[in-house]
Amino acid sequence: MGSVAIKKIEQPKSFKFSKANLDKIEKILAKYPSNQKASAVMPLLDLVQRQHQNWIPEVAMEEIARILEMPRIKVFEVATFYTMYNLKPVGEYLIQLCTTTPCWLCGSADIVKACEDHLGIKVGETSKDGKFTLVEVECLGACVNAPMIQVNDDYYEDLTAENMIELLEHLKTGDDITVGSQTGRTGSCAEAGPTTLESHAKKAKIKMAEIEEDK
Amino acid sequence: MPKLTIDDMEVTVEAGTSLLQAAEQLGIEVPRFCYHDRLSVAGNCRMCLMEVEGAPKLAASCTAPCGEDMKVHTKSEKVKTAQKGVMEMMLINHPLDCPICDQGGECDLQDQSVAYGFDRSRFLDNKRSVKNKDLGPLVKTTMTRCIHCTRCVRFGEEVAGIEELGVLNRGEHLEIGTYVEQMITSELSGNLVDVCPVGALTSKPYAFKARPWELTKTETIDVMDAVGSNIRVDSRGNEVLRVLPRLHEDVNEEWISDKTRHACDGLKMGRLDKPYLKNSKGKLKPVSWNDAFEAISAKIKVTDGSKIAAVVGDLCDCESIMALKDVMHLLGSPHLECRSDGSKFNPYIPSGYNFNTSIAGVEDADLIILIGTNPRLEAAMLNARIYKNWRDNKVKVAVIGSHIDVNYPYVHLGTGSETLQDLIAGKHDFDETLKNAKKPMLILGTGATMRNDGLAVHALACEFAEHYNMIQDDWNGFNLLHMSASRMGALALGFTPKLENGGHDLDGIVKASSKGNLDILYVMGADDLPFDKLGDDTFVIYQGHHGDKGAAHADVVLPSVAYTEKNATYINTEGRVQIARKATFPVGDAKEDWTILRSLSAYLGRPLPYDNLLELRERMVQENDLFNHVDEVIAQPWNKVIASDISVNKVPFKLPMADFYQTNVICRASGTMQECTDAFFSANIKKRRVNG
Ligand code: SF4
Ligand code: FES
Ligand code: FES
Numbered sequence: 001m002g003s004v005a006i007k008k009i010e011q012p013k014s015f016k017f018s019k020a021n022l023d024k025i026e027k028i029l030a031k032y033p034s035n036q037k038a039s040a041v042m043p044l045l046d047l048v049q050r051q052h053q054n055w056i057p058e059v060a061m062e063e064i065a066r067i068l069e070m071p072r073i074k075v076f077e078v079a080t081f082y083t084m085y086n087l088k089p090v091g092e093y094l095i096q097l098c099t100t101t102p103c104w105l106c107g108s109a110d111i112v113k114a115c116e117d118h119l120g121i122k123v124g125e126t127s128k129d130g131k132f133t134l135v136e137v138e139c140l141g142a143c144v145n146a147p148m149i150q151v152n153d154d155y156y157e158d159l160t161a162e163n164m165i166e167l168l169e170h171l172k173t174g175d176d177i178t179v180g181s182q183t184g185r186t187g188s189c190a191e192a193g194p195t196t197l198e199s200h201a202k203k204a205k206i207k208m209a210e211i212e213e214d215k
Numbered sequence: 216m217p218k219l220t221i222d223d224m225e226v227t228v229e230a231g232t233s234l235l236q237a238a239e240q241l242g243i244e245v246p247r248f249c250y251h252d253r254l255s256v257a258g259n260c261r262m263c264l265m266e267v268e269g270a271p272k273l274a275a276s277c278t279a280p281c282g283e284d285m286k287v288h289t290k291s292e293k294v295k296t297a298q299k300g301v302m303e304m305m306l307i308n309h310p311l312d313c314p315i316c317d318q319g320g321e322c323d324l325q326d327q328s329v330a331y332g333f334d335r336s337r338f339l340d341n342k343r344s345v346k347n348k349d350l351g352p353l354v355k356t357t358m359t360r361c362i363h364c365t366r367c368v369r370f371g372e373e374v375a376g377i378e379e380l381g382v383l384n385r386g387e388h389l390e391i392g393t394y395v396e397q398m399i400t401s402e403l404s405g406n407l408v409d410v411c412p413v414g415a416l417t418s419k420p421y422a423f424k425a426r427p428w429e430l431t432k433t434e435t436i437d438v439m440d441a442v443g444s445n446i447r448v449d450s451r452g453n454e455v456l457r458v459l460p461r462l463h464e465d466v467n468e469e470w471i472s473d474k475t476r477h478a479c480d481g482l483k484m485g486r487l488d489k490p491y492l493k494n495s496k497g498k499l500k501p502v503s504w505n506d507a508f509e510a511i512s513a514k515i516k517v518t519d520g521s522k523i524a525a526v527v528g529d530l531c532d533c534e535s536i537m538a539l540k541d542v543m544h545l546l547g548s549p550h551l552e553c554r555s556d557g558s559k560f561n562p563y564i565p566s567g568y569n570f571n572t573s574i575a576g577v578e579d580a581d582l583i584i585l586i587g588t589n590p591r592l593e594a595a596m597l598n599a600r601i602y603k604n605w606r607d608n609k610v611k612v613a614v615i616g617s618h619i620d621v622n623y624p625y626v627h628l629g630t631g632s633e634t635l636q637d638l639i640a641g642k643h644d645f646d647e648t649l650k651n652a653k654k655p656m657l658i659l660g661t662g663a664t665m666r667n668d669g670l671a672v673h674a675l676a677c678e679f680a681e682h683y684n685m686i687q688d689d690w691n692g693f694n695l696l697h698m699s700a701s702r703m704g705a706l707a708l709g710f711t712p713k714l715e716n717g718g719h720d721l722d723g724i725v726k727a728s729s730k731g732n733l734d735i736l737y738v739m740g741a742d743d744l745p746f747d748k749l750g751d752d753t754f755v756i757y758q759g760h761h762g763d764k765g766a767a768h769a770d771v772v773l774p775s776v777a778y779t780e781k782n783a784t785y786i787n788t789e790g791r792v793q794i795a796r797k798a799t800f801p802v803g804d805a806k807e808d809w810t811i812l813r814s815l816s817a818y819l820g821r822p823l824p825y826d827n828l829l830e831l832r833e834r835m836v837q838e839n840d841l842f843n844h845v846d847e848v849i850a851q852p853w854n855k856v857i858a859s860d861i862s863v864n865k866v867p868f869k870l871p872m873a874d875f876y877q878t879n880v881i882c883r884a885s886g887t888m889q890e891c892t893d894a895f896f897s898a899n900i901k902k903r904r905v906n907g
Contacts, residue, residue: 071372071378071379072378072394073378073381073393073394076381076383076395077381080383080384081384
């Protein structure tokens with residue numbers, strides 16, 4: 001993290017926002033008073049990350065500073081504050097492994113091990129083919145379906161060592177990826193189906209058919 | 216105007232005053248780390264906690280505004296316990312390396328820890344460590360000591376106009392850093408050391424030199440530029456160890472430039488400590504004062520006054536200028552010159568050579584035109600005012616002359632005098648803006664007057680000022696910015712060519728010398744004269760304190776003292792008379808400047824009529840009443856400068872100063888200044904200076 005790490009990596013020489021992103025920037029800027037453009041720094045950093053292989057190079061921060069008329073250091077401050085901005089290259093899939101207590105109690109250690117063994121890399125590393133990067137994170141707020149991970153924008157829950165490996169394989173080929181619970185659970189419904197408020201569940205049409213079937 | 220009680224004392228304060236400020240008005244001491252009078256309020260250290268009756272939690276008094284009928288306690292048990300807690304937290308990651316820390320003895324953390332802290336540590340884990348940052352040759356960093364008060368970041372943003380420092384990462388990993396490890400490039404960076412309440416940022420040149428309690432502190436005046444910053448010189452024995460700023464709201468507030476602060480090691484190097492006389496082989500050899508004076512008086516006695524000239528340099532005090540003027544008068548010489556840089560502005564009209572708006576007045580301007588000047592280099596503290604005005608009021612700045620590297624945006628109007636003419640003739644787009652300004656001001660720099668048509672440019676600028684309503688009843692927006700500390704004093708004392716007696720200016724003096732029409736040139740501390748253009752027959756007397764260019768070209772060298780070694784008077788560019796005090800003693804056989812001239816006059820058989828500083832100062836008052844008004848700015852009645860020859864040439868104005876760190880003999884002798892030059896002005900680093 002921070003200035004030390006970022007210096008060692010090779011930085012691209014230039015960065016330009018794509019046409020589509022420039023249009024988006026215009027829309028984003030319209031939300032803020034024209035003398036407070038700096039407010040748009042976070043969405044712009046996000047745009048860079050999406051456009052530029054999931055990470056933010058220095059030149060892009062300079063470009064943002066220029067567009068938003070703010071000092072570069074201020075962009076850098078924001079970018080280093082939030083861990084979701086990657087300041088060095090990451091794999092196509094950034095796998096964030098939650099290892100906080102609830103996930104850990106439900107076996108996150110196995111998930112970490114499964115990933116490490118299957119991909120042949122350690123947490124903090126990127127696989128040789130540039131597909132996967134493993135990082136450890138704190139609670140992502142989906143403890144009900146622990147253990148869970150986040151891959152790029154999506155959550156994958158109810159993991160076991162087996163379905164984790166399966167998931168990795170699917171990600172590799174890009175087919176057949178199921179976002180969310182890997183055991184087919186709906187939302188954060190109890191594993192054995194609703195036990196209370198069944199009538200509400202019915203009203204909300206939460207796959208009552210399935211639940212009924214299970215019963 | 217809320218009225219409240221703090222520690223059972225009643226106080227009525229202006230609306231918007233913070234509890235901390237209100238407590239200070241009552242003389243209550245409030246511990247603090249992040250709060251600084253001159254910076255925005257951050258409220259992040261929590262050391263200033265106070266108990267407000269009825270409030271559920273303690274309040275950070277630096278951010279809490281006073282309210283009607285508040286009852287506040289600063290020393291209740293609750294407050295004391297909380298402050299102990301804050302101190303304990305603050306020290307969790309602090310290395311407690313006071314014995315090897317330069318801040319020791321003047322450290323807020325140390326002091327407040329003793330006064331408000333807990334007397335033992337309950338912390339057992341490892342402390343975190345933080346990598347040190349490279350902030351250049353002046354500021355040493357020990358980042359593990361940082362308590363994240365962010366004063367340095369705010370100083371950079373709000374005063375120095377360097378937006379290179381920031382708070383990176385967060386939580387346990389939070390640290391102060393620069394944009395991807397960049398060196399900070401500012402002429403005010405030394406002040407970071409003063410704002411840092413702990414030993415995270417300390418002075419690199421002063422590292423491990425002394426402890427504060429060993430130092431003798433002398434309050435005096437700086438001579439590195441014409442601003443006349445108020446400084447405190449800290450010395451031990453006869454060595455000046457450091458220079459610190461002293462508060463003067465109207466001059467330098469509480470900041471000083473890096474040159475003012477760090478040139479002091481030049482006081483030890485290359486000093487002239489004995490009189491020297493050229494022998495028959497043309498070599499300078501040390502002699503006694505007696506021999507030196509004999510040689511000079513022998514020469515003078517056979518020379519006609521019209522063939523004697525005198526030039527004063529950048530660092531001279533008013534007393535010595537007065538004495539030199541009187542000696543020259545005795546000898547009947549009309550060739551007196553203080554514009555040793557060769558500038559050609561009119562030196563006889565006070566409103567024409569003064570910085571009329573005053574330094575503090577810059578903050579009131581709503582439009583500033585910089586003509587042939589880069590105030591950032593020529594008068595760093597003045598530039599800080601412009602920056603402040605831009606930051607607070609978005610003052611418009613326009614430049615005529617070369618492009619300059621300043622920390623505020625400006626409009627570039629043109630490169631030379633024809634731009635001024637175009638504007639006056641209404642042929643420039645900027646005409647409207649100028650006409651609409653309420654309090655416009657211009658700063659005419661040496662770059663515009665240090666040329667053959669300098670006088671015409673000076674007159675043109677005066678006309679420009681009048682044309683655009685810069686001269687009003689209670690506003691004078693015409694300013695000449697000087698670069699040397701001696702200049703205003705010399706002008707006020709009339710150390711200028713006596714035109715009525717055919718007095719030459721610098722060019723005339725040099726020309727006369729090269730033609731063999733000048734027999735004696737008395738050079739007092741002027742080292743940047745075109746010595747190689749002087750004729751061989753001119754006998755050069757150099758009086759000064761450093762063995763620089765002047766001494767190298769002299770026939771006699773008279774060693775005098777530097778600014779920290781004399782009680783003296785200076786006038787800054789806005790006409791403020793200030794008294795400097797002696798911090799250390801002269802080096803070797805050197806003597807105070809005015810006493811040298813006094814002795815010389817005795818050798819000439821016509822002793823000057825003053826035997827001590829008091830009498831000399833009375834003589835100065837006779838010459839100019841300004842010296843009666845110490846530390847005041849006297850408004851000069853407007854008199855326009857007129858030139859008989861008003862033709863100006865089209866050559867663009869050049870900037871007079873290339874290297875901020877090498878402008879006079881003291882900084883040229885200083886190792887620290889040399890390092891700064893290498894770091895900031897060498898080509899490869901210059902490339903890294905982005906948005907400046
Ligand atoms: S370096 Fe000094 S001034 Fe800057 S945040 Fe740290 S303690 Fe405060
Ligand atoms: S602990 Fe893993 S999501 Fe909360
Ligand atoms: S001084 Fe008030 S919070 Fe730091």
